[in-house]
Amino acid sequence: MTLSRSWKRAAGMLACLSALMTGTFSAAPAQETFPARPVQLLVPFPPGASTDLLARFLAPKLSAALGQPVVVENRGGAGGLIGAGVVAKAAPDGHTLLVASSTTMQSPLLQKNPAFDTVKDFAPVIAAFQHPFLMVSSATIPVHNIAELIQYAKANPGKLNAASLGGFSDVISMMFRHAAGLQLQIVPYRGGAEAMIGVVRGDAHIVFNPYSAMQPQIQSGQLRMMAVTSLQRSPTVPDVPTLAESGLKDFEIINVVGILAPAGTPQPIVQRLNREIAAIVSSPEGRKFITDRGNDTIPDYSPDHYAKLLKAADTKYRRVIDEIGFVKQ
Template identity: 40%
Template sequence: MIIPFAPGGSTSIVGRVIADKMSETLGEKIIVDNRVGAGGTVGTRAVAKSAPDGYTIGLGYTGTLAIGPTLYGKGGYDPRKDFAPIGMIGNSPNSLVVHPSFPAKTVAELIAYAKANPGKLNFGSAGAGTASHITGEYFGHAAGITLVHVPYKGTGPALVDLIGGHIPMAFAPIPATHANIAGGQLRGLAVTSLTRTSLLPDVPTIAESGLQGFDASLYYGLIAPAGTPRPIIDRLNKELRAALASDEVRKRLQQDGTEPTPGTPEDYAVFIDQDETKWSRIVKTSGAKEE
């Protein structure tokens, strides 16, 4: 299993949880290969170029299948043509968080504040072109407001400055924010998925806060090279869904803020198409460039 990011991140955590469980049910050891570079496109391209025999699969991810093809113009793969989707694993939303001193206590109040102070509301992200940056641009576009992006070299530094009061708001992964929200160092205004998350059950979604249909979750799934025989895809999908049905896997994923969302290969293929269409438009609108 090729995971296109470094160990320790959300993609690696999700991929290893699934690899461990599927190794048990398949009776074959799944070896995880973290192949990093160019925003995940190096590892994802390696999956596309592998032999379609079922022995090389990859972790699909919104960043590599939906954002990367537009952000990295020379990624070297087509998310619709170069892969055989196996199935979706789950989704992990971001959170919209503000400093406790910020006057807005709801998304509606934040939008009103931004409209009253055009071009003066900053938001932090993990860096230019990251999912948290593009989510902020998506939010501003959907709300009809202008936000000023402040890129950091990772989620950690952005949250340090947010907690210190140097910036008023940020978009950041829920596993990185929920402890600070619970401790009062941050105020959680919303989560970016269509449904609430079990890690922050009292925090509403942006969609239910007035921006209907807003969904900026990060989705994970399994992919194989295009041309992988259908019986192999079906077997892998069966074992993936069995893994997602186990209490052990569901608990481990939910601890990392990932909500399991099993489905068929066809479901995942349709989703990849729709997700790339949506995020491609958002990337172009944001003006984000490859770093």
């Protein structure tokens, strides 16, 4: 009986040695090679937004670089919060990415129960481009600059309206109202096109939007350029003053559009994505795509730079929201 047990023990040891030598011994599964399947670029807005245009520009080029299909999916709603929330909860493996703007990434600050935490729930991949907002007025009111606009608003208290898309768009209008010391009503619209029609008709009188979204109406004279929200004048519209030089000291809002992965995505994957996307947006074709649409290139494409931009914006707008008296929903 003792001999039988010894033989069994010896046979077991030989089996283990054989498994180790042939590589068949059970072990932890090997890490999945990236990319192992199609990559999804999720855009939290309908087609036509700057985030959507970037995603569709990147998709075929990124697909060629990664050797896998790259699919653009639009999942709009709630100012971008729905789509961003989907990516925040996605598997952190690099196959689901968010194409987002600053307005989306700061929107959780406007909620009593935030859908996600911008700093903690995402791994920044790359900031692709940035732009200030352009403040325009309706041609239906007799103003041609910020001084005249403020004078008109004070002479007509409560009659000046700002078109807003809700969410962070409200914050921009409220920041202007607070800085200028005006009575400014905020009129909600369901989308950018509807808001534009409202300002052209004179139902609302001012709106903050990217230049590229309003270029035809500006060129036709239906909208008048008042100021940009950067501290320096925009190369796209160099003759338009900043709000800061128009008397609103230190007024600055910059919208950064970039790519993010879910938090916990392995650094080698983040670095691979960063390297491939940086090569696309920094190419002559990429820079032309960016600047032709009134956007500015980014001086630093590293994930760390994007992370610093997001953190700085988070800190700033937590303070601003308190200052302007925004009521969280």
